[in-house]
Amino acid sequence: MIETIGITKTIGEKMILRGVNLRINQGESVAILGTNGAGKSTWLKIVAGLLKQSNGDVLLDGVPRKKDDYSQQQRLGYLGHQSFLYEAFSPVENLQFFAKLYQLKSPDKRIHQLIDDVGLSFFKHEPIRSFSRGMIQRLAIARAILHEPDVLLLDEPHTGLDQQAVSLFNRLLLDLKAEGVTIIMVTHDFPQINAICDRAVILRKGKIAEDECIRGRPVSWIHSLYEGEALSS
């Protein structure tokens, strides 16, 4: 379970988050929505431990989140706007490097399987510096789930993916969801929200404006919720 209690974030004069209270249970799949600049990525980075909140608490199964807590870090997979990959390395070498960081035992089979799963097996020994944006994103997805986290924090994960990669990735996410992995996805992509998520949280100006179950709802309803209309209709 992930809980953020009264999270605020101020940078300089700017108050980006204004008291975000959110509880997400293990196995939930939640979309975090909001207009540009609403504070979605900032909130996600705080949960990921990449950014420190100004006030408030982040709890992971009731335990305060600490940046250097290795066992907490091990449970989370984060995919942000930066890939964290090394361009001189091939897909295999990149994943071997991260497997070492996560101290995975005998990771080779999983590395090759994941490269296969994201459709990069043909390029697995080529340095990624010549890869397209979508290919990098495919590998970044593999990197984020390499250590089998039970909470996935995804910031606009479908960006740059072609239709085939979107389908591959969604299938992968749905498999993880079926295994009980928590999925928290910042996105503007309504069809993908509809395909993956059961709950939508809408941030407006650094605060939660809506928090609704969207299971079985059409994309148009989620749109209305986003626009602030659904509850009155």
Ligand SMILES: Nc1ncnc2c1ncn2[C@@H]1O[C@H](COP(=O)(O)OP(=O)(O)OP(=O)(O)O)[C@@H](O)[C@H]1O
């Ligand atoms: N390091 C920083 N210094 C100053 N302002 C920042 C910093 N990081 C974020 N901000 C500001 O905080 C606000 C929220 O940013 P954030 O990236 O969290 O928004 P977002 O909801 O993810 O937006 P988008 O949909 O555009 O990705 C923005 O106005 C942004 O300019």
